[in-house]
Amino acid sequence: MKVLVAYESKYGATQGIAERIGERLRGHGLEVEVVRCSVLRDATGFDAYVVGSATYEFNWRKGARKFxxxxxxxxxxxxxxxxxxxxxxxETVDKDGKDVLKGAEPKQFADFGYLVHPKGTQVFRGAYHHDETRGGDRILAWMPAIRDILPEGDFREWEAMDAWADAIADELGAKTPA
Ligand SMILES: Cc1cc2nc3c(=O)[nH]c(=O)nc-3n(C[C@H](O)[C@H](O)[C@H](O)COP(=O)(O)O)c2cc1C
Structure with a gap:
């Protein structure tokens, strides 16, 4: 069974998540391609799809939306x-006591829910380093108010990605890794 993991990433954090999910799915005996959305464009030829993007201002990257x-x-x-x-x-909950992962859902989860009827949606924590930003992000990164809401570091939770990939493999009827 062929699975496509397509992603959009600005600074590499989401690419790392896509590669981790792809690697985990391969461990279940699935044939997996991990490709940037804007490079592939046409998604035909696979049996199942995992599509992800970094979220900026509550939206997916344009390449992923278009894909x-x-x-x-x-x-x-x-x-x-x-x-x-x-x-x-x-943090698992914000200052109002709301679930942080739920509150970080991009607008596209709702929009694409109607469009492609996904079997599942998942938010993963990301990574961010002020010094790696470019253009407008670089200007934002130096604003004290923005520094407060964008803590620096790699917060990606690899076990959560593995567990999610395992559940996908299970739904696809793939074998359990040895
Ligand atoms: C200017 C800016 C805006 C951001 N906006 C959001 C947002 O609205 N929601 C969110 O959850 N994360 C937001 N983030 C965090 C990024 O989504 C996170 O760093 C992500 O892992 C980056 O992935 P990438 O390196 O693949 O681009 C923002 C980061 C920056 C620099």
Missing amino acids: VEHNAGVLSTHPTWLFSSGPLGT
């Missing part, structure tokens, strides 16, 4: 899962 819209016909007729990488820090 899903362009391939909605294929994605809606095959098992498809969506993920995003976003919240920074380790």
Whole structure:
């Protein structure tokens, strides 16, 4: 069974998540390709799809949005899962007591829910380093108010990705790793 893991990433954190999920799915005996959305464009030829993007200002990156819209016909007729990488820090609830991962869901989870009927959606914590930012992000990164809401560090939870990939493999009927 061939699985496509397609992603969009600005600074590499989401690419790392996509590669980890791909590697874990391979461990279940699945044939997996991990490709940037804007490079592939046409998603035909796979049996299942995992599509993810970094979240910026509550939205997926444009390349991932276009990829899903362009391939909605294929994605809606095959098992498809969506993920995003976003919240920074380790808190599980925000100052109002709301679940941080739930609150970080990109707008596209709702929009694409209707479009491609994903079997699952998942938010993963991301990574961010002020010194790696470019352009407008670099200007934002130096603003004290922004520094407070964008804590620096690599908060990616590898075990959570593995568990999610294991559940996907299970739903696809793949074998359990030895
Ligand atoms: C300017 C800026 C805006 C961001 N906006 C959000 C956001 O709205 N929601 C969120 O969860 N994370 C947000 N983040 C955090 C990024 O999504 C996170 O760092 C992600 O892991 C980056 O992935 P990438 O390296 O693949 O681009 C933002 C980061 C920056 C620099």
